[in-house]
Amino acid sequence: MYWAEFLTVALIHLLAVASPGPDFAIVVRESVAHGRRAGVWTAAGVGMGIFVHVGYSLLGIGLIVSQSIVLFNALKWLAAAYLLYIGIKALRAKPAAEGALDVTGDGQARAPLAAFMTGFVTNGLNPKATLFFLSLFTVVINPHTPLAVQAGYGVYLAFATALWFCLVALLFSQSRVRAGFARMGHWFDRVMGAVLIGLGVKLAFSELR
Numbered sequence: 001m002y003w004a005e006f007l008t009v010a011l012i013h014l015l016a017v018a019s020p021g022p023d024f025a026i027v028v029r030e031s032v033a034h035g036r037r038a039g040v041w042t043a044a045g046v047g048m049g050i051f052v053h054v055g056y057s058l059l060g061i062g063l064i065v066s067q068s069i070v071l072f073n074a075l076k077w078l079a080a081a082y083l084l085y086i087g088i089k090a091l092r093a094k095p096a097a098e099g100a101l102d103v104t105g106d107g108q109a110r111a112p113l114a115a116f117m118t119g120f121v122t123n124g125l126n127p128k129a130t131l132f133f134l135s136l137f138t139v140v141i142n143p144h145t146p147l148a149v150q151a152g153y154g155v156y157l158a159f160a161t162a163l164w165f166c167l168v169a170l171l172f173s174q175s176r177v178r179a180g181f182a183r184m185g186h187w188f189d190r191v192m193g194a195v196l197i198g199l200g201v202k203l204a205f206s207e208l209r
Contacts, residue, residue, distance in 0.1 A: 002149055008140055009153050010160070016132055017164050022083055022199050026122045027165045029090065029196075031172040034110035039169025041112045045119025047162025052124040053133040054154030058147065076127045076204065083200030086118075090193030119165075 017023075023046045031039030123129060141150060171177065 022122050025195050027168050028172050031169045036173035038110035038115040039173045041115035042119035043165030043169045044162050045116040046123045046165050047158050049120045049123030050158035050161050053129050057133045057137040080200045080204035083196050087193045087196030091190050
């Protein structure tokens with residue numbers, strides 16, 4: 001009965017998640033810098049961050065945030081500050097010592113919880129995701145759709161997001177790919193830092209529409 005609606009939700013989500021943004025940048029950086037395990041944990045964090053957006057969308061809080069300039073700006077500046085923080089840290093990366101860029105490991109130097117929280121916070125604080133899920137749950141999904149079915153959509157969105165970024169992590173954590181990036185050493189970190197800072201600045205100056 002709800003298959004047509006679900007397929008619409010799935011298609012819109014696919015187009016949105018495939019669009020490069022903070023989530024993509026942070027998963028790529030974690031995968032290249034720390035390996036497959038860290039990349040996958042980061043992807044899992046991004047996926048679980050979806051539940052934050054789904055939760056307040058189901059509760060109607062997303063509508064309140066979208067209608068309040070103060071609340072939206074608070075969320076926006078918090079997210080921008082976080083992206084600037086991790087971007088500046090990456091931008092200040094120094095050349096690694098000889099032998100430090102060994103790419104044979106699988107990210108053991110990065111604690112799973114730290115990688116997970118990096119992905120979770122990056123996604124959970126994204127105000128663009130707030131507006132995306134608000135529009136999804138108020139425009140695309142019929143308000144008469146049972147809450148249990150809507151929650152089911154949310155579970156799908158979370159796991160589909162995690163799966164997508166796990167694939168991204170698997171791609172960028174391959175030995176050949178990591179070896180290529182490792183040859184660029186600290187310059188890769190600096191480029192990714194600049195990307196994250198750029199995303200943070202863009203977010204800081206975005207407006208609620």
